[in-house]
Amino acid sequence: MELCLALMHKPNPPDATQAPLVTEKKGSHQKEDVPFFHYLGIYKTCDPAAIARRCALPFDSAASAFALRFMGTDYRAAFPDFELQDSTGKAVQNPAEKILLLHYLCEGTYVEPQGKQRSYQEIPWGEVYYQNFKGRCITRLAYTFGKDLPGFRRIMEETPALHAEPLAQGDAGYRFEFMTGLHISFLVWAGDEEFPPSAQILFDDNVPFAFTAEDMAYAGEAIIQRLKGIRERLSPAPGGLQ
Numbered sequence: 001m002e003l004c005l006a007l008m009h010k011p012n013p014p015d016a017t018q019a020p021l022v023t024e025k026k027g028s029h030q031k032e033d034v035p036f037f038h039y040l041g042i043y044k045t046c047d048p049a050a051i052a053r054r055c056a057l058p059f060d061s062a063a064s065a066f067a068l069r070f071m072g073t074d075y076r077a078a079f080p081d082f083e084l085q086d087s088t089g090k091a092v093q094n095p096a097e098k099i100l101l102l103h104y105l106c107e108g109t110y111v112e113p114q115g116k117q118r119s120y121q122e123i124p125w126g127e128v129y130y131q132n133f134k135g136r137c138i139t140r141l142a143y144t145f146g147k148d149l150p151g152f153r154r155i156m157e158e159t160p161a162l163h164a165e166p167l168a169q170g171d172a173g174y175r176f177e178f179m180t181g182l183h184i185s186f187l188v189w190a191g192d193e194e195f196p197p198s199a200q201i202l203f204d205d206n207v208p209f210a211f212t213a214e215d216m217a218y219a220g221e222a223i224i225q226r227l228k229g230i231r232e233r234l235s236p237a238p239g240g241l242q
Contacts, residue, residue: 036099042106044080051079056110057180066105069180070097071226072161077105096222100215101179108210110181117175117185117202125213133213137220138199144224145172145188146197148231152188155230170200178223182207 051066052059058067065076074087082102084092092098120126120133145152149172156164156174167173170187178184183204191197201220211219 036095036102039099039102039106040082043082043102046080046106048079051105054109055105055180057105068101069161069177070101071178071223071230072159072163075101077101094222096218096225100219100222103215104179104210111206111209113181113183113204113206116205118205118208119200119202120213120216123203123208123213123216129213129217133217133220136217137224138201140221140224141186141201142188142191142197142199144228145186146190146199149188149190151231151234152186152227154234155227158234159230175202175204178219179210182210184220184223 048059048061048064048066051057055066055068059065059079060067060076063076063078064080065078068075068077075092076085076087078084082098082105084098084101086092120138121130126133152172156162156166156176162176164174164176167175167185167187169185171190173185173187175183175185184207185202187200187202189198203216207216
């Protein structure tokens with residue numbers, strides 16, 4: 001399903017004429033290339049000072065780059081060519097993450113959170129896209145970590161850059177920062193012989209101003225993929241899978 005460009009707090013429905021974050025793959029790398037170059041064209045026309053104000057991000061005018069974080073990793077996003085590098089100067093190769101961050105700089109807005117959390121169905125257009133989100137994110141989260149609660153806990157507890165806070169929900173639940181100033185909560189239940197693993201995902205109330213409903217599904221996939229990568233880098237949890 002295509003992803004819309006309109007910000008979540010706008011009342012209009014998704015515009016099918018606008019470029020999606022994900023397109024049908026018609027050739028080598030086209031799935032990523034089409035939306036990336038679309039947003040890159042928008043990015044080049046933006047005023048970096050306006051982006052910095054809208055997204056509440058520091059902009060280094062001398063280096064011509066924004067500073068932002070994704071999943072605990074500090075990045076510098078060059079302007080106007082959007083070369084994304086980590087703190088060691090290594091260029092980011094993951095196209096999904098590059099598109100997500102570029103899209104946020106082009107159209108996202110940061111507002112201060114009000115201390116509430118929303119399920120996907122509670123955000124604008126969430127009911128419309130819920131089955132898509134459930135399959136791509138909630139079910140994937142459940143089966144990725146519902147059988148490995150120790151591994152899930154180790155990720156959150158041994159990755160301080162995520163600023164994870166344990167929650168008294170689920171068999172394992174954490175609220176953590178996935179992008180600068182934007183937090184998400186992952187709740188996981190292990191399941192048993194009678195019931196399969198299950199999960200829930202909650203968003204801080206400022207996330208819908210940063211991303212659309214469909215974009216949030218795209219972000220959820222990228223977050224889960226990054227958590228899997230962190231798990232691979234950590235030593236196995238004592239006792240193995242749960």
